[in-house]
Amino acid sequence: MNFNEFELHEDVLNAVDSMNYQAATPIQEQAIPIILKGGDLLACAQTGTGKTAAYLIPILDKVAHEPHQHTAALILVPTRELAVQIDQQIQGLGYFVGATSIAVYGGNKGPEWDQQKKALSQGADIIIATPGRLIAHLQLGYVKFDQIKHLVLDEADRMLDMGFLGDIMKIMSFLPSPKQTLMFSATMPHKIGDLAKRILNDPQEVRLAVSRPAERIDQQFYMAGDNQKLPLLSHLLTQVSDTSMVLFTSRKNTVEPIVRALRKLGLKANGISSDSDQGEREQVLRSFKNREFPVLVATDVLSRGIDIDNLSHVVNYDVPRDPEDYVHRIGRTARAASKGTAITFINEADQKYVLKIERLFEKEVEKRTIPEELGLGSSPVFNARRSSGGGGHRDRGPRKGPSAEGQGNAGSKKPFRRKKPRSKSAAKAPSSTPTNSAS
Structure with a gap:
């Protein structure tokens, strides 16, 4: 299925084309129409299937063409590396639609905190955040989430494994209702189903190739x-x-x-x-x-x-x-x-x-x-x-x-700003090695 078969705006199609995306992957083919229609979604697909673009493309389509003064979409992720990667992907796609974004995560110094505070208070279109750092900002009272229409939990199973359930529910208390909520998970244990019952409203489900490595x-x-x-x-x-x-x-x-x-x-x-x-x-x-x-x-x-x-x-x-x-x-x-x-x-x-x-x-x-x-x-x-x-x-x-x-022989941060729409060898065996019998 080609992306031009989805009901996407022309500027978003140009963005997709600029990223050299070819035909939609199975998760994209099933998830994008559901998200475009505004429904909640519980999606299970392993990494490498294109699941990030499966929610970014329709969310960008909505954010770029819905009226809002402050942040319209929040994406929660378990790690700062994933936050940065998604932010970079949004930059590539958002270049054509004028959407702004920032990654909010811990482990950085004062200037980064100030940059995050500015984006959260002024309202970047899309926020990608780790739960702990986002809560630290929320507790200070300047975050503007009153116009959020889309919430994504990416790697939801990983966040629960890392003990973020309480943080997720606390963040939910700061968000308005109604809103569209999307959960993406590589696995589907009982705790994911329990969380879905708590935060999703009559969701549609998409399940693809759970827990199986690629045949290649x-x-x-x-x-x-x-x-x-x-x-x-x-x-x-x-x-x-x-x-x-x-x-x-x-x-x-x-x-x-x-x-x-x-x-x-x-x-x-x-x-x-x-x-x-x-x-x-x-x-x-x-x-x-x-x-x-x-x-x-x-x-x-x-x-x-x-x-x-x-x-x-x-x-x-x-x-x-x-x-x-x-x-x-x-x-x-x-x-x-x-x-x-x-x-x-x-x-x-x-x-x-x-x-x-x-x-x-x-x-x-x-x-x-x-x-x-x-x-x-x-x-x-x-x-x-x-x-x-x-x-x-x-x-x-x-x-x-x-x-x-x-x-023997055993990223730089971008400043927050409103973007303007643009046009289109083998060695001798040594005597001993690292011991790591604990996993």
């Missing part, structure tokens, strides 16, 4: 101890050219040790976690997107919502406890029509989490072993019976932090 992802599982993971990864990448890879680790205190270890193995790498300050995170992410280095080490702060083009590999240094998190991690590759590779390392302590993934997929995954010729020693043995019993000790942190010696 080559999923590879390797049995590997902590001291074998990165040397094995270096070997696996020997025959790969033009690598662009995100390596996920479940513990933020292992990000920098893994980066140092990868560098000693000859792989250019940088890392980000929730401990990184906002300026650093934006700079590292921007450099990675610009292909200035091939390997980004990150915690799950990046697993949802962040769109990085042409990502060739996703590596799970450890197995996520929640199989849904596994789906979101590997969903960073094989975006749109591209292909990708997902590599997951399994140590003895993580075997029970592999069983959860298998139950989700309703099939057993192949567990590969380390090639003998690498001289890294034998792979751990997968013991399904022991794992299914939930046995085995699970460390709460690294037993030994990696070091360069031990491992």
